[in-house]
Amino acid sequence: MSKITRRTALRLAAVATVAPLAAHMARADGHATTHTVAIRNFAFEPANLTINAGDTVQFVNEDNAPHTATADSGAFDTGNLRGGQSASLQFPSSATFSYFCAVHPRMKGSITVV
Template identity: 40%
Template structure:
């Protein structure tokens, strides 16, 4: 039962616009969501990371391991995201 619940949770997390921060990368590096969707980033690295929109729309505090940050995307568009601590970490969020 636990294995089945875990499998469902992982699939459900992917369906609910989850982004994992691990190995100094956003995964997935590109995601498409519907307008009105909330994206959740979770840091699984042992180092802190931030989630920053290059246009200044949002910026998380430093996320320690297992911390998460959420943002609701109300408007269609392409949003560039990076880590303010490690600017080489980049991601694109496309909102339809």
């Protein structure tokens, strides 16, 4: 084996080592999940939810009455969800959100993103 050939072989070995790591990282990103918050009997269920950054929360209105999930801070708002409608929101980074229903402000919930 010449020196050049040996160096090329080492470089190929390094690439082969990096590739599986990259694949593993891609899988780790794929762990983001979707959580469901049911809006049922004029309440959010669960009312308090903790999720990981990157996860998605799907609000599903199971009532006949319209509801919203509206952040106190204005950071998000599903808008009016009629019975049977849903809205999905992704939460990319750590934060805590208190939210309420704009139609029935006594309906309250929170999402903690860790």
